[in-house]
Amino acid sequence: MRIKSITVITALTLALTPSSASADPALTLAKPTGDQPVGTTSLYLKDTSRPDPWVPSVPYRELMVSLFYPAVSSQGPKKQFMTEAEAKAVFDEAGVTGVPPSVLTTVHTDAVVDGRPAGRGLPLIVLSPGFKRPRAELTSLAEDLASHGTAVAVVDHTYENVATTFPDGRVTGCAACGNHDDAFWQKLQRGRAKDVSFVLDSLTRSKWASLVDASRIGMAGHSVGGASTIDAMVTDPRIKAGIDIDGTTDDPLLAPGLDRPFLFLGRAGTYTPGTGVESGTWQRDWDQLKGWKRWLVVAGMAHPSFTDIGLVGEQLGLDFGATTPAARGQAVTAAYVRAFFDQHLNGRAQPLLDQPSSHYPEVSFAMTSTPYLPAPTGDRPVGSASVYLKDTSRPDPWVPSVPYRELMVSLFYPASSSQGPKTQYLTAAESAALLKDSGLSVPPDLLTTMVTNSVAGARPAGHGLPLVVLSPGYTKPRATLTALAEDLASHGYAVAVVGHTYENAGQSFPDGRFAGCASCDVPHDGAFWEKLELGRAADVSFVLDSLTRSKWTSLVDPARIGMAGHSVGGASTLPTMVADARIKAGMDIDGTTHTGLNPPGLSRPFMFLGHQLGETACTAGDPTWERDWAQLTGWKRWAEVKGAQHASFTDVGLVGDELGVDYGATTSALRAQEIARAYVNAFFDRHLRGEARPVLDSPGYPEVSFCH
Template sequence: MKLKSLMVVTALTLALTSPSASADPVLTLAKPTGDRPVGTTSLYLKDTSRADPWVPSVPYRELMVSLFYPVASATGPKKQFMSEAEAKAVFAEAGIEGIPPSVMTTVRTDAVVDAHPAGRGLPAVVLSPGFKRPRAELTSLSEDLASHGYLVVLVDHTYENVATTFPDGRVTGCAACGSYNLEFWQKLGRGRAKDVSFVLDSLIRSRPGLLDPARIGMAGHSVGGASAIGTMVADPRLKAGIDIDGTTDDPLLAPGLDRPFLFLGRQDTYTPGTGDEAATWERDWAQLKGWKRWLTVSSGALPRAGGSATRNPRKPLVAGMQHPSFTDIGLVGEQLGLDFGATTPAARGQAITAAYVRAFFDQHLRGKPQPLLDQPSAQYPEIAFARTSTPYLPAPTGDKPVGSTAVYLKDTSRPDPWVPSVPYRELMVTLFYPAASAKGPKTQYLTPQESAALLAGSGLPSGTLTGLVTNSVADARPAGRGLPLVVLSPGYTKPRATLSALAEDLASHGYVVAVVGHTYENTGQSFPGGRFAGCASCEVPHDNDAFWQKLERGRAADVSFVLDSLTRSKWAGLIDSSRIGMAGHSVGGGSTIPAMVADTRIKAGIDIDGSNKVPLTAPGLARPFLFVNHEQVPKCAPGNADWERDYAQMTGWKRWIEVAGTQHASFTDVGLVGEQLGVPVDGPNAAARASEITRAYVQAFFDQHLRGQARPILDRPGFPEVSFCR
């Protein structure tokens, strides 16, 4: 493995920018965000059961540990951030000149020295710093957790940092520093696991009742984070762990780890598929069997697969964090005028780190659900969800709450086209609509049977999608009347739920959306009462146009029946029957033209990446139509004979656009959920970006053609990925 400087040398590759401006600075750490004062004390511990791994002539392992905890009063002397000897070693190792190291001894902390702890049975978090880094660099994070009621156990790993000060005045240096290879990093991580277990043994014995031994977690930065997985494997007392920006050089082996784990790292280093560091996380991710998240924080550029950096010119560049940004070195260094290459203010970097670390432990040590861990947050736009064990749908972009309900329909005028022994056609439709309130339980994405059928053969657990919920309130009371209606038809073998993100977004902008489940044409569909229908049509040979034409014409009949049923039901007042549109993906898109030809109530249509096997013949189609294609090479390449044939027969408003960086699944929830779970969809654009583009163009099209509101992005590209082919 290629070992980068991130793990090899130091987090402090600094360039001095303005030392004269920092001659007499007043240096501060981040203020704790909790409501409890913080106390601290130092512990000297000696493990006589083993020799020091770096200095074998020392027949024991001695460690310094700082405890941080809630206290009753903030009155008393505050903890010194760093001794002068430690500061000199830090400055010397980083090559900092022109600033007196003594300035680090004046940094203001918020922890009262040797204050008496308030409370017993506290949840505990062990923190481990990066290689060469003294434990002081995680003081802000420690104080923040303690202010929220945690006992924080901050460990200095002797001889692995530039300086550790002991009670008798001795200062040890970095005996481990020198040459580095894979075996070195593995030894380092395994040694830290032993350190942490010894510290926990000592603490439980010496301070009984202070911590709750059933609620202990661990987090670390750089190599301290990388060692968290191995420590959890070695010590089952650790119930949850976090790796903050640390390459994991010691592989997690089968049977893996079934306790909660969070990866949090820089986007340009730890985005899946971008290099050696990210590859170590991908390897271990596959062995994590419990709750897990892989979050990346912007480093100022958005990486593509292969490691090259790019950015979206349509959006302002999100400021970026660098390796020291997660620690107090980033915070204090910025105040000293030192440049780490970060564009995110250090205080913001601290706030992001503290928020996600605290949310993780609140959820997994205290049992308090944290929405911050469920999906990206507008409060922290710097954070992206690279992988998750519990997928989510992106929030709708409109200003209206969304409700949804399942509607069962039965067409007794015709037998089922795929199971002729059934003398009727029955359908399941999900309606999405603006709701009167956002309060209430959210709609389940798929039933257990539907999840198992969709995921069969994927290698994922059959119930993976059972816990996924939409953003819509189940059976909520509708808001509004006479709203435009859009019918959505999914791709072949795909359940109707796979268009939920698009449907919810339209509903949040004031549309009623009917997503049709075409029975026996998807992997599986549940009916009221628990009945389940599989994919009967999948047993029919597909290698001829007659099959696909039957499919498209049958979907056209399904859509007309759905329109008849909705406009004559209790939902009739909610819908404006003069403003109906249709869109579909894959064969659902291919069936849009036949549906519009057969039913003049459909005023506008969109085909999203679907071939048309039923030709559009004279006199053609005079109503608005939009084709949306995945990326072709070369751009807008000829070859889609079906679209060329039908485009020539369209006499009304028409457009044909192509979206770069996409593949077939990129336009639906299949791409979104697949990417979150680590199942590739082969598109170089992130699925969330493809969804953003899809939702924007679908909404713009129907705004213009069902609402009469001009939308400029239909005349010129509104996204750099979009090209107009016709």
């Protein structure tokens, strides 16, 4: 049975290679990363309102708690990691022989015993260890948090670990150990919730009350300690934010769920969505988490990697099966736990929680409640501006009563600085329009919180840049090509993303007006699609006229202009190039071409990039592409991406993956975006800058096939 096997595996990992263990006397924990000395004290707490859940003959619940906090000085005796009895019990339970338990009593720690506290009214974080594990396993994490100005209470849940030592010398064993069914784990998690509430009661009514701010309390735990965090938050509203570190949740979170911030942080091999029953418990509870939330997985980690058991065990020569070194695992854990509580208890925004970080490549964002765009791959900061344009030479093609054509354009460019407010992805009205009828159970303004990478209104860096015009798919706002636009700009391009008014779900104008999808009410026959593509060609030519005759003139080089688009935006690239000779190179990204390319065709460079339609590459290509391919007389390529779907090449796919939406792709949108960025950059580098790009001569990705 799965639930029973988890504990067995957790215990046995310590004994994988006991014969290789060596008794190194210089065992150390991770050094705290904050600038404040750390103090600690041990608290004995007695709850007389209830009997012990595991030994009912004991008419009260006894707990030992290690309290860590910022201290006035780093001078003084350091905390003992474990007592001799606790160390022996840990080794005995794990089957480790040949190593004296005393090595764990001398592990170097950094907290000064009974050091004088520095500060008051600090945020408080309660930490709960894994089943059978003493509270000592979370010492490094506790010390690190305290060194950054936080009070931390690490709870020993009596009779649930192999040994707890009390001030009077008594040592309790693991009365809860034995056969473990569903009811057992639910009892364990609910009991820990009661323990934590009692600890909070005790601390906030004791001599330590002035140390902590009772309005800023968080909780995290490892394994079942992490799983218990949800139970504790459900029953105790004082806990404002919580983290489950690698713990399968066996007590389901029921409606109405939980609306406070929550983070899942676990092994990639176990908790990547869809990988097994363990990740299934997170998915079940994820759906009931109604507030800010993240689901992060870390590559190369084993279950003990998040704790000092992994850190000390590795120094003893024990093999847990991890490929990420224990010190690195501890650093990753501390960084994300610290960032989470800094944001949700201290109100300090943490970019580390917004999107994957190059500083921690092991960490992947499996799902999120706040979508994000992947960071640009170029070395230049990116700025952006919204540009309103009005073409008085023609009426609007979809609303003829409007005697002019209004357009909104998002202009992206290399910026002089990365500092400043980030560009808002969509307005509230645009977000609501795009999400309407999506079937997603999310707030209508969700996409206003989308994390972008460009600085709104930043000062441009450079002039005479190649310009790429991007055109989005039908019904999709221009924002859905932001990830691609930001990436191009980071490589030195000016990029104009066109919002084709009345052709998308909705578009906001600077004066507050909102234009819906008037074209959506028109029958979508062949004539409709031709009108759409030809109209977009007229839009793009007007955008080029406007940009090359405005304050942005010096930014762009009118002799180096390219165009690309997605779906009908890609299809409209061909008629635009036919009508406007200023466009020197074009790309169609996954767009069926409704306006056929007629003789004499097109002699300028062109590339088709789409998702693979058949089981075998290049066997079921788009017939409209085949028709137009014959009329392309210049440099040309046709590439297919296996496992991608139509949305994969845009921000729609990225958001879908981040929110856990299944849109049929087997290649992640992040990977598809990586591929699309690589080919779009390479194509324009070659044809607007004259730079050789080998990826255009032979597929540089295993998912990519060149069909022609």
